[in-house]
Amino acid sequence: MARQEKKKDVVIVGLGWTGSIIGMELAQEGLEIVALERGHDQDTVPNFQYPQMIDELKYGVRLGMMQKPRQSTLTIRRNLEESALPYRSLGSFLPGNGVGGAGTHWNGLNWRPMLAEYKLRSHVEQNWGAGIIPEDMQLMDYPVTYEELEPHFARFERVAGISGNAGNINGQIIEGGNPFEAPRSSDYPMPAMPSTYDGAKFAEAAKSLGLHPFARPGGIASTSYVNEYGMQMGPCNHCGFCERYGCYQYSKSSPQTAILDALRKKPNFSYRTGAEVLRVEMAEDGKTATGVTYYDEAAQEEVFQPADLVILAAYQLHNVHLMLLSGIGQPYDPRTGQGVTGKNYAYQMNGGYTLFYENEVFNPFIGTGANGFSIDDYGIGQIDFGTEGFIGGSYISSGQSNGQPIRSMPLPAGTPAWGQGWKDGIKKWYGHSMSIGSHGSHMAYRNNYLDLDPTYKDRHGRPLMRMTFNWHDNEVRMTQFMREKIRPIAEALKPDSMQDAFKKQGQMYDVRPYQTTHNTGGAIMSETPDQGAVNKFSQAWDKHNVFVMGAGNFVQNTQYNPTGLVGGLAYHTAQAIRTQYLSNPRPLV
Amino acid sequence: MKTFLRIIGALIVVCLAALLAFIFVPVQRTAPTEELAADWxxxxxxxxxxxxxxxxxxxxxxxxxxxxxxxxxxxxxxxxxxxxxxxxxxxxxxxxxxxxxxxxxxxxxxxxxxxxxxxxxxxxxxxxxxxxxxxxxxxxxxxxxxxxxxxVEATALSFPxxxxxxxxxxxxxxLSDPAGSAYEQSTPQERGRYLVESAGHCGACHSPRNVFMGQDGLTADDANFLKGGEVDGWLAPALMGEGSAAATWPVGEIATYLATGRNSHSTANGEMSMVVEHSLQHLTDEDNLAIAAFLKGEDVGEATLLGTDLALEEAENDHPTTTMLTEAKDLSEGARLYLDNCNACHFVTGKGAPEIFPELAGNSLVTADQTGPLIGIILHGAEVPSTEKRPMRLVMQGYAERLTDEEVAEVASFLRTAWGNDAPAVTAADVAKVRAADSAH
Missing domain, CATH: 1.10.760 (Cytochrome Bc1 Complex; Chain D, domain 2)
Incomplete structure (x- = not known):
């Protein structure tokens, strides 16, 4: 018999970005709230403090801030015929661990999706007809519009503390910003960061080709900043330890810098760490949840936490896993296309060029995760899908994030990988290269999905989640298109040599090299209950007191880093709960 | 002779009686300074x-x-x-x-x-x-x-x-001043004066002590009132008059510091951070502005506390020290240590950043005669408390593990002469003393 804790109004599963946002917003309603965090507590000092944090071997290579596969993992296969095997060594994506979650170790890149991305299916059908949609692509519209989300994007940008230059304020195009962005009601709360030399060179070349470079927006503070909760950031010193690290400088946007100390002051909010939620418990009628059962690491026992409202705010993979384990939404079946939970798992399609210069010096000791310049000229809304033969787009950028010696030493192809030849290569080329990357959309497909693994179980005896995922021709065509579009920019930059890495037709998904921790879908939002797991307010269609936050809601992945949309949706949900749900708990759609 | 002895005897009796009276006759209690209605x-x-x-x-x-x-x-x-x-x-x-x-x-x-x-x-x-x-x-x-x-354990001090x-x-x-005193509190400056001189007991730390260890100045009428004191080895800086923070910061910045322990120039540390945490953050904005106005001797006017949802640019500083640190050539040991350990937050300008990283240029703690606090902060860091308006608990980490006594002395001495600061050097022995005292705590 599990121990039972005192009932709360709200239980939040996971204390990262979305858990902190919902916690803060609902705490203002006076509700009694508890957040359950699987990992440990962590804060700028002592956990991220200088110089212990800037240890590339410990955090960059040995992934000190990430979840350990022995704690929690999933199985992966590339098609329905393969047997999925456990992801025993982190590679392709890196789910975070501890309070703050991925929000502590991200690069800070923050975007709003392009206008075309909210109603992408309609956009395609209206412009080119449904005929261009590949047979197995499950292209969808978001059930929420940009206009509905706009105030929440703005709010998240102000809370998170984003630096950038607006390109379109209420329809007026602003020089220096992204002219292709959706119209925003206000500028970024902080001016854009200065760029390193590579970014500036890229911007100049892009401009000379008639493209529209703009400073890349991100949650890296360009000035001192105080947000609406009174939380603070200090100006960044460009040390180059963003992704995979916690910021020792209070300069990176994170739950720690933006929300948590303010949340800790709320007497009606508390959180427990070492509390891994095992399942959501359901009422007998099956229409509502009664709370969650978690494993108390300290006491080594299961605990039932009753609550009126259950917020799943863990990482996308964990949210979907909990839904599958708890019977929230019918599990998706690729053979029939029926079911919703686990449907439309998507990812990101990226590629890039590396340019080498014998006589140019790029100071590798400065950088930030959101450094440099981007262009959106080949963004999803700018491309004629009918002519190009794919659906999707990318933003393209240059700007070094770091010069960390173990992983950030690009070498020209053919340089020996070890021994004296390698040493000579490093000596010659360290600080003599720059890169241009494309960061692209990923559509959803019938056979890319998440379900429960039939074989492997975790330490609690629960089936692991199984990911079935592979690349599709549409994305490869998209990324090859980007390869062709970047080449003239790279050539204009006149490197001594250059090389590129873009996915090729027929290439299979490989979990070993790092790609991106932008796992999306599986708990997608939809207009009707038969299409997705949650409604436009991220409320579970079949359990009205369960809300599912995060990138699991994405119907397919956008061309951007997901955090901006995750934050915007979180404030959208928070507002719906505050203004519509609490006074009359019910399905909101 | 007899007369003399008698006089002496009488004097002794008088003295004894006076002493006994001094010890045993109860002290008069001060009566209420105002008659309030019984049912008030x-x-x-x-x-x-x-x-x-x-x-x-x-x-x-x-x-x-x-x-x-x-x-x-x-x-x-x-x-x-x-x-x-x-x-x-x-x-x-x-x-x-x-x-x-x-x-x-x-x-x-x-x-x-x-x-x-x-x-x-x-x-x-x-x-x-x-x-x-x-x-x-x-x-x-x-x-x-x-x-x-x-x-609670009874206080048992040693003789005398x-x-x-x-x-x-x-x-x-x-207690030579009369109790109660009739304060006007109709203007902010008057209200501020009342709070500072009475409840706030600012003078307990910020006024110097006289030869009897009493506060040398209890009201603004006294010359040394709030001209700076020392508490437990910490400098309690002057709050009024030339060179004080109040003289250089605008009213709104002073009030922001009181309410949140931080403003565009500085952060509270040591005893003051506790005063902010337990006392000043709970006062109304009007009262913190009133205190600021009184200390500065000017009207509140349009001044307000710093708001939220705002970006604040850090200050520039083109002092030769800034140039020297920017070029980073032929650095002294202290300057090199500064770049490696302090510069990330306090910057080559020594100006830090508003509300988060305090200024070191012109910082009274950095240049104080008492070097203990500066050394203590380098060794053990500092913490600004979580307050209602600025809930972030800001922590500067300590460098006790990373820097030797010699290195702390080098960096402290550098700070005391950088950007126009002008104070004598700190020695490794000074650092060793602080390190030993703190580890004994």
Missing amino acids: TPEAGQGEYVMYASDCMACHTAEGGEPFAGGRSILSPMGTIWATNITPDKETGIGNWTLDDFRAALYDGLTPDGRHLYPAMPYENYRKLTEEDVRALYDYFMNEVPAVNNP FNMRFGIRAWNWIA
């Missing part, structure tokens, strides 16, 4: 507010203890003084005290049985409280604070400080 009751929250303004919590609550249940040790040059239990517990607290008893403690430093309180209790300042505030505070402690039965009657003589000097 404070407004809701008024008593708690006076408590916050008076910072009763800071001394009368032990670390991790129940509020106001006493037991916190206060280190004084005379020995350890144990703060008493001031909850309304009848056995161990002040549950049996009458309003007159309570007032006598605040105004005259007397317990109900006529013993003298040690002046760690700032009755020099509390004696300026108005009768309304005394009544409100009494009402709060009797009716709103939960009684806690918590016997255990002779409490000696305080009577001290009081003749310290």
Whole structure:
């Protein structure tokens, strides 16, 4: 018999970005709230403090801030015929661990999706007809519009503390910003960061080709900043330890810098760490949840936490896993296309060029995760899908994030990988290269999905989640298109040599090299209950007191880093709960 | 001869009688300074507010203890003084005290049985409280604070400080001003003056001490009032007059510092961070602005506390030190250590960044004669408390593990001469002393 804790109004599963946002917003309603965090507590000092944090071997290579596969993992296969095997060594994506979650170790890149991305299916059908949609692509519209989300994007940008230059304020195009962005009601709360030399060179070349470079927006503070909760950031010193690290400088946007100390002051909010939620418990009628059962690491026992409202705010993979384990939404079946939970798992399609210069010096000791310049000229809304033969787009950028010696030493192809030849290569080329990357959309497909693994179980005896995922021709065509579009920019930059890495037709998904921790879908939002797991307010269609936050809601992945949309949706949900749900708990759609 | 002896004898008798009278004749208690109606009751929250303004919590609550249940040790040059239990517990607290008893403690430093309180209790300042505030505070402690039965260790100072009657003589000097005093509080500056001189007891730290260890200046009429003092090895900087922070910061910035422990220039540390945490953050914006206006000697005008949702650019500084650090060539050991350890936050300008990283250029703590605090912060870091308006707990980490005594001395000495700072060097021996003292704690 599990121990039972005192009932709360709200239980939040996971204390990262979305858990902190919902916690803060609902705490203002006076509700009694508890957040359950699987990992440990962590804060700028002592956990991220200088110089212990800037240890590339410990955090960059040995992934000190990430979840350990022995704690929690999933199985992966590339098609329905393969047997999925456990992801025993982190590679392709890196789910975070501890309070703050991925929000502590991200690069800070923050975007709003392009206008075309909210109603992408309609956009395609209206412009080119449904005929261009590949047979197995499950292209969808978001059930929420940009206009509905706009105030929440703005709010998240102000809370998170984003630096950038607006390109379109209420329809007026602003020089220096992204002219292709959706119209925003206000500028970024902080001016854009200065760029390193590579970014500036890229911007100049892009401009000379008639493209529209703009400073890349991100949650890296360009000035001192105080947000609406009174939380603070200090100006960044460009040390180059963003992704995979916690910021020792209070300069990176994170739950720690933006929300948590303010949340800790709320007497009606508390959180427990070492509390891994095992399942959501359901009422007998099956229409509502009664709370969650978690494993108390300290006491080594299961605990039932009753609550009126259950917020799943863990990482996308964990949210979907909990839904599958708890019977929230019918599990998706690729053979029939029926079911919703686990449907439309998507990812990101990226590629890039590396340019080498014998006589140019790029100071590798400065950088930030959101450094440099981007262009959106080949963004999803700018491309004629009918002519190009794919659906999707990318933003393209240059700007070094770091010069960390173990992983950030690009070498020209053919340089020996070890021994004296390698040493000579490093000596010659360290600080003599720059890169241009494309960061692209990923559509959803019938056979890319998440379900429960039939074989492997975790330490609690629960089936692991199984990911079935592979690349599709549409994305490869998209990324090859980007390869062709970047080449003239790279050539204009006149490197001594250059090389590129873009996915090729027929290439299979490989979990070993790092790609991106932008796992999306599986708990997608939809207009009707038969299409997705949650409604436009991220409320579970079949359990009205369960809300599912995060990138699991994405119907397919956008061309951007997901955090901006995750934050915007979180404030959208928070507002719906505050203004519509609490006074009359019910399905909101 | 006989006459002489008689005179001597008489004198001895007179002296003895005077001494006995000095020891045993009860001290007169100060009467209420204003007659309030018998049925006068404070407004809701008024008593708690006076408590916050008076910072009763800071001394009368032990670390991790129940509020106001006493037991916190206060280190004084005379020995350890144990703060008493001031909850309304009848056995161990002040549950049996009458309003007159309570007032006598605040105004005259007397317990109900006529013993003298040690002046760690700032009755020099509390004696300026108005009768309304005394009544409100009494009402709060009797009716709103939960009684806690918590016997507190009795203060036992060594001879001669255990002779409490000696305080009577001290009081003749310290309490020479009349109690209560009729403060006008109609303008912000007047209100500010009242808060500073009475409840706020700012002078207890920020006024120098005279030869009798009393506050050298209890009101703005006194020359040395708030001209800077020293508390437990920490510099309590001057709050008024030339060179003080109040003279250089605008009213809104001073008020922001009081309410949040941080502003565009500096952050609170040491004792002041506790004052912010337990007292000043709970005051209204009007009162913090009033205090600021009084300290600065100008009207509040349009001044407000710094708001939220705002980006603040850091200040520029083209001093030669800034140029030298930017070029980073042929650096002294101290300058190199600065770049490797401090520059990330405080920058080559030494200007830090508003509300988060304090300025080191022109920072009174950096250039103080007492080097203990500067060394202590480099070794052990500092912490700005979480406050209502700025909930972020800002922590500067310590460098005790990373830097040797010699290195700390180098970097401290560098700071004391950088960007126009002008103070003598710190030695490794100074650092060793602070390190040893802190590890003994």
